[in-house]
Amino acid sequence: MFGYPGGAALHIYDAIFNQDHVEHILVRHEQGAVHAADGYARATGKPGVALVTSGPGATNAITGLATAYMDSTPIVVISGQVKSMLIGTDSFQETDMIGVSRPIVKHSFLVQKAEDIPEIVKKAFHIATTGRPGPVVIDVPKDFTDPEFKFEFNYPSEINMRSYKPAQAGDSSRIKEAVDLIEHSKRPVIYSGGGVIQDDASDELIELAKLLDFPITNTLMGLGAFPGSDPQFMGMLGMHGTYQANMAMHNADLIIAVGARFDDRITNDPKKFSLQAKKIHIDVDPASVSKIIHADVPIVGSAKECLSMLIQEIKGRDLKINHEEISAWNKQVSDWRDAHGLNHSLLELGPQNGKILPQQVVQSLYKETEGEAFITSDVGQHQMFAAQYYHFDKPRQWINSGGLGTMGFGLPSAMGVQLAYPDATVACVTGEGSIQMCIQELSTCLQYGLPIKIINLNNAALGMVRQWQDMQYGGRYSSSTYENSLPDFKALAESYGHIGIKVAKFEDLESAMKECISLKDRLVFLDVDVDPNEHVYPMLEAGNSMDYMWLGKDKKTW
Amino acid sequence: MKRVIALLMENQPGALSRVVGLFSQRGYNIETLVVAPTSDPTLSRLTMSTEGDEQVVEQITKQLDKLIDVVMVSDLGSSDFVERELMLIKFKKDSFPEDSFDETNIVSNNEEIVNVQIIGTSSELDQLILDTAYSNPIEIVRSGPLGISSDKNTLSIDN
Numbered sequence: 056m057f058g059y060p061g062g063a064a065l066h067i068y069d070a071i072f073n074q075d076h077v078e079h080i081l082v083r084h085e086q087g088a089v090h091a092a093d094g095y096a097r098a099t100g101k102p103g104v105a106l107v108t109s110g111p112g113a114t115n116a117i118t119g120l121a122t123a124y125m126d127s128t129p130i131v132v133i134s135g136q137v138k139s140m141l142i143g144t145d146s147f148q149e150t151d152m153i154g155v156s157r158p159i160v161k162h163s164f165l166v167q168k169a170e171d172i173p174e175i176v177k178k179a180f181h182i183a184t185t186g187r188p189g190p191v192v193i194d195v196p197k198d199f200t201d202p203e204f205k206f207e208f209n210y211p212s213e214i215n216m217r218s219y220k221p222a223q224a225g226d227s228s229r230i231k232e233a234v235d236l237i238e239h240s241k242r243p244v245i246y247s248g249g250g251v252i253q254d255d256a257s258d259e260l261i262e263l264a265k266l267l268d269f270p271i272t273n274t275l276m277g278l279g280a281f282p283g284s285d286p287q288f289m290g291m292l293g294m295h296g297t298y299q300a301n302m303a304m305h306n307a308d309l310i311i312a313v314g315a316r317f318d319d320r321i322t323n324d325p326k327k328f329s330l331q332a333k334k335i336h337i338d339v340d341p342a343s344v345s346k347i348i349h350a351d352v353p354i355v356g357s358a359k360e361c362l363s364m365l366i367q368e369i370k371g372r373d374l375k376i377n378h379e380e381i382s383a384w385n386k387q388v389s390d391w392r393d394a395h396g397l398n399h400s401l402l403e404l405g406p407q408n409g410k411i412l413p414q415q416v417v418q419s420l421y422k423e424t425e426g427e428a429f430i431t432s433d434v435g436q437h438q439m440f441a442a443q444y445y446h447f448d449k450p451r452q453w454i455n456s457g458g459l460g461t462m463g464f465g466l467p468s469a470m471g472v473q474l475a476y477p478d479a480t481v482a483c484v485t486g487e488g489s490i491q492m493c494i495q496e497l498s499t500c501l502q503y504g505l506p507i508k509i510i511n512l513n514n515a516a517l518g519m520v521r522q523w524q525d526m527q528y529g530g531r532y533s534s535s536t537y538e539n540s541l542p543d544f545k546a547l548a549e550s551y552g553h554i555g556i557k558v559a560k561f562e563d564l565e566s567a568m569k570e571c572i573s574l575k576d577r578l579v580f581l582d583v584d585v586d587p588n589e590h591v592y593p594m595l596e597a598g599n600s601m602d603y604m605w606l607g608k609d610k611k612t613w
Numbered sequence: 614m615k616r617v618i619a620l621l622m623e624n625q626p627g628a629l630s631r632v633v634g635l636f637s638q639r640g641y642n643i644e645t646l647v648v649a650p651t652s653d654p655t656l657s658r659l660t661m662s663t664e665g666d667e668q669v670v671e672q673i674t675k676q677l678d679k680l681i682d683v684v685m686v687s688d689l690g691s692s693d694f695v696e697r698e699l700m701l702i703k704f705k706k707d708s709f710p711e712d713s714f715d716e717t718n719i720v721s722n723n724e725e726i727v728n729v730q731i732i733g734t735s736s737e738l739d740q741l742i743l744d745t746a747y748s749n750p751i752e753i754v755r756s757g758p759l760g761i762s763s764d765k766n767t768l769s770i771d772n
Contacts, residue, residue, distance in 0.1 A: 157630065158638045162681040163627075217684055217770060218622075219681050342676050346672060
C-alpha cells in the first residue's frame with residue numbers, strides 16, 4: 056500500500072501503525088502513490104492499493120486514477136473524506152471525490168455506514184480485478200473509521216452482484232466462424248494488445264501464433280505478450296509502429312484482434328483503416344467491440360479463455376490453411392522489414408555528428424540488462440524509443456502509460472515494480488521533461504532502498520512536442536525548451552542520497568551503462584546528453600491510412 | 614432518429630449521476646429522462662430518449678450496461694413498444710381553447726388560469742402544442758416519455 060497521511064485518513068493511519076500485515080510506503084506526492092500502486096499491479100497482475108486523505112490528497116490522486124483507467128489496470132484507491140455530517144458544507148479539505156473521479160473509475164463507493172466497509176472492500180477488489188480491470192475508489196468519511204465506535208467485523212467470503220457479471224468464455228459458434236475466416240485468409244495478421252497481458256494469456260497467444268505461423272504485431276500496451284526478439288514478431292504497430300507492422304495491417308485480408316481496442320493511435324483514419332481485411336475481435340469488454348471498427352466476428356470473453364477455445368477448434372479440425380499463400384505473405388513482411396525496418400545495431404555506428412542517438416542509449420540498456428529488465432517509461436520520444444528498440448520477451452516487463460500518456464508515471468511506477476521484485480533490475484527510461492514531474496519520489500526511493508536505474512535521455516527539450524513543432528509548426532519551438540534552466544541531474548541525484556552519472560560523449564556511454572546496471576543496491580541516475588534533433592520514425596501521417604508513414608525527415612511512403 | 618432506452622439500476626445514491634455523466638462524457642445527447650423507483654424498492658427504472666443511428670445506440674446501450682450500478686438495459690426501439698408522455702399546459706382563462714380539450718383534461722380551473730393535462734405519444738403532444746399555439750399558453754411542462762414493450766418481454770430481474 057502506497058500513501059500519504061492527512062486529517063481525514065488519520066484513524067486509518069493509526070490502525071496501520073498498530074498492525075504488521077499491511078506494509079505502507081510513504082510517497083512524497085499522492086500522484087506518486089497511485090502510479091506506484093499501478094506499477095505494482097502491472098508488474099504482478101495483483102491489485103495495487105493507494106491510501107490518500109481528503110481534499111488535495113484526493114485530487115492529487117486523480118491523474119493516477121485516470122492513468123489506470125485508460126490502461127485498465129486493477130487498483131483500489133482509498134480516500135479519506137470529511138466527517139459524514141460535514142459533507143456538502145465546504146468544510147476544510149473537502150472535495151466530492153466520488154464526483155470528481157466518476158468518469159475515470161470503473162466504479163466507486165462512498166461509505167455510508169461503518170458496518171458496510173468490509174463488504175465494500177471485498178466488492179472493490181472484485182470489481183477492480185475481474186472482467187476488464189480498472190481502478191476503484193472507496194471514499195471513507197472520517198467518522199466511519201473512528202475507533203471509538205466498535206462493530207462486528209463480517210468480511211464476506213464471496214460476492215455476488217446482480218448487476219456485474221463479466222463475460223468469460225466466448226460464443227462457440229463465433230469461434231467456429233473465426234476459424235473459418237482463418238482457413239480462408241491469405242494475408243492474415245494477429246494484432247494483440249494490453250488485454251492479453253492483463254489476462255495472463257501470453258502463452259495462449261504464442262501457441263496460436265506458432266500454430267498458424269501468421270505474422271504478429273503488438274500494441275504499445277501489448278508489448279511482451281509475444282517475444283519481441285522472435286522473427287515472427289513484426290514489432291509494434293500504429294503511430295510510431297514499424298514499417299512492416301503498419302504495412303501488414305493495411306494490406307491484410309484478415310485481422311485477428313485480441314485484447315486490443317482499435318484506438319486512434321492504431322487506426323489513423325478509421326474510415327481508411329485496413330479496408331480489405333475481415334476483422335475478428337476478441338475482447339472482454341463488449342463496448343470495445345465494434346466501437347471504432349466494425350467486427351465481422353465479435354467474440355466477447357476473456358482473452359485467455361477465447362484464445363484457448365480458438366486453439367482447441369483449430370486443433371480439432373483438419374485445418375485447411377493455404378500454406379503457399381501464407382509463406383508468400385510472410386516473405387512480403389520480411390521484405391518490408393528489410394526495406395525499412397528499424398536498425399537494431401545502431402551502437403555499431405558510433406556517434407552521429409558527434410552526438411549520442413537516444414536509440415543508442417536504449418540499445419545499450421538492452422545489451423547491458425540482457426533484455427531481462429523491467430522497463431518503465433514516461434511519455435514522449437524516449438517512451439517510443441524504448442518501445443521500439445528494447446525487445447520485450449516477456450509480458451509485464453514493459454510498463455508505460457499508453458492510454459492517458461502521463462508524464463511523471465515512470466519513476467513512481469518503477470517503485471511499485473521494484474517493491475514487488477526487489478532483486479530484479481528495474482529501469483525507468485525517461486526524459487528531462489517527464490522526470491521532473493514526479494522527481495520528488497527520489498526521496499521515497501532512498502527511504503525504502505529502491506535501487507531503480509533512471510535512464511534520462513536528456514535532449515534539453517520536450518522532444519515529442521519539439522518533433523511536432525518541427526513537422527507541423529515550422530520549427531517554432533513554443534515553450535518546449537528551458538533556456539539553460541535545467542538542473543544538474545547528477546548533483547540532484549546525489550543530494551537525494553543516490554548516485555548520479557553524467558554521460559556527454561558516445562565513447563563513455565557503454566561503460567557508464569555498465570557501471571549503472573552493475574550497482575545493484577543503489578539507485579543510479581544516468582543522465583545522458585542525446586541528439587536534440589532526433590525524431591521518432593516511422594510516424595503515421597495524420598488523417599490517412601496506415602501505409603502513409605514518415606520514415607525520416609525527408610522520407611515518406613507516399 | 615429518436616430512440617427510447619429503458620434501464621433498471623440499483624436504487625443507490627450516485628447511480629443516476631453515473632448514467633447522466635456517461636452521456637456527457639461520451640458525447641451522447643439526452644433528450645428526455647424519467648426516473649422513479651420500481652415496485653422492488655432496491656431498483657429504479659429509468660427511461661431516456663436520445664438521438665442517434667444504430668451504431669450510436671448500440672454503443673450507448675453497451676456503455677450503460679457496463680456501469681456497475683446498471684442491472685439491465687433495453688433499446689425499446691428494437692421491437693414494438695408503447696410510448697406515453699404526460700404534458701401540463703397553463704392557459705389564461707380568457708384565451709383558453711375550449712374546443713381542444715374536454716372536462717377530463719382540466720386539472721385546475723379558477724378565475725384567471727386553467728391548467729390541463731394531456732397524455733399521448735411525444736409526437737401527439739408536439740402536434741397539440743402547435744394546434745393550441747394561437748391561444749398563447751403561458752407555461753408548458755412535459756414529463757418525457759415512458760416506454761414499455763408490446764410483447765411478453767419485460768425489463769425485470771425475475772426472468
